[in-house]
Amino acid sequence: MLGKLIKHEWKSTYKICCVMLIFLAVMTILGCLSFRTQFWSEAFKGNDVNNLTILDYSGILMLVFYVIAIIGVICGSLIYIAVHFYKGLYSEEGYLTHTLPVSSHEILISRLLVGSCWYIIICIMAILSIVILVYSVMAIAFSVTESGSLLSYIIANRDSIFASIRESYNIESWSYVFWSIPSMIVSTVYSIMTILGALTLGQLSGKHKVMMSIVSYFAITVVQSLINNIILLPVMLTASMNNGNSFGWNNLTIVLNVVITVVLYFLSYFIITKKLNLE
């Protein structure tokens, strides 16, 4: 049954999510193109630019739109996921969802899985988009001032490039990269569970369910921030005493998020099984 719920969740969300991805792709292309104006090629050479054409202005405007688009897609996907959850669980459709021959665990897990999946895809694509844009800008700057292509330069100097990245970001070893994957997964699931938990907590209110959900969402976020800062205070102190080396203790945030996710999950399960009262 869980598989069926997941399949159905996927089917009902993939269209909008694909539209968002296509939108992201289009904006990336437009963003890259916006750097191909005369304005930028002169600026990279270090020359003063005096006569800006319409093309130049629209290029700069495009850049602004690009930034708004990236932020919009990420926030928009979270809002879409929240609305989708609400519709399926706590609007009139809830009468169908909660009378299906499935357990409340299956109802929650299917939504958590599909929501997290889409959110992580969109975030990765957003990051990829930024990387592409940055690379594209650097390639233009490079082609204007140096000879050869940026790609061959990077390949030729890859060792020193990696070394300086490691130094400036304080990446001690491969363990940093190793931890960042589960860290990303945890924070994605945490984000989605926060939405799910907030919507479910909102159901406890009699007449102001939506308001209560929004309040809960902010409450959870604030509580997480507070606890995070409290935990990290000693960590930051040790780090400042040890040349910025925090000995991996900032992984505590991951632990905190896992704990909050689990607490919200079981709280939601309890509310759905014992305290549900659809309108």
Place this chain on the structure above:
Amino acid sequence: MAWELDSDRPIYAQLVERIQMQIISGYYPPGGKLPSVRDLATEAAVNPNTMQKAFAELERSGLIITQRTSGRTVTEDIGMIGEIKQELAKEHLKDFIEKMKELGITKEEILSLISESVN
């Protein structure tokens, strides 16, 4: 078309009357097959259990016979059907005469009125 039934009398009794009428009038001929409970209930737009109860009553009176393999049939006892027809006719007559008496019509007037309208 749903059967027209009075709303203030038990339904099953009215179903019994209605089916009885249909048998007497020959709509369901002697020895003829009757529709299933479900089909007749659907036609009449009544609860199948109520229809079942009506059938049971008609079986009790012998008007309907249930055969194990071939469902329900009307009795072949034409005498019984005739008797019931007579009884019903008498009942209608009784009602009719009482109504006439209420109107203050005499016996002779009743007879002449009847022969007038029958011709």
Place this chain on the structure above:
Amino acid sequence: MNDLVEIVGLTKAYDARNIAVNNMTLTLPKGRIIGLLGPNGSGKTTLIKMMNGLLVPTQGSIKINGHFPGAETKARVAYLPDKTYLNHSQKVSELLVFYQDFYQDFEIDKAKKMLENLGIDPSSKMKTLSKGTKEKVQLILVMSRNADLYILDEPIAGVDPAARDYILKTIINNYNPEASIILATHLIGDIESVLDEVIFLRYGQLVLYNSVDNIREQQGKSVDAYFREVFAC
């Protein structure tokens, strides 16, 4: 075991003053079509929600086929709420597939036949259908299941008289001695002859549980008329 629904001391109290269902004890057998009647606020909806596991009792218990409401009973209970509860952006055909996916007892051919009979195009999206047509679709989906208990909340209220007749005939035709139907409605007169028995509720309590014919015989009037008498304002 002929008891389909066993309700014992069932109470749902939201707080000291708001008691929606008050110490109800009732047993419903299989093979009956039962009307659930009562004015607004009498506890009908609360009772229905508890039967469907959408609400948890404060006290007492409710069992369907010997099980407390849960995933198991939901597989054997077909519920038609009195609102449009299906996903609007889906096509009717997609909903058929959905039901078939989740409910083993769903008879898709039966549903398709009924849609055809009522002239509903399966490729249309729910949001393009009129309110009455949406209700017909929802009813068809529920009646195409081969469940032990059907709970229909106002199935004919928003539907035109011709469709009402069709719906009532479908309910009669679907009759299964192993299953029961609970019909909650205000339109008593229209459905009285289709019911075996009726339940009267008031202020969350059971006022009456008797057969239609018994009431007619004892009271000398229709259930509709008797209801008006009992619940006169």
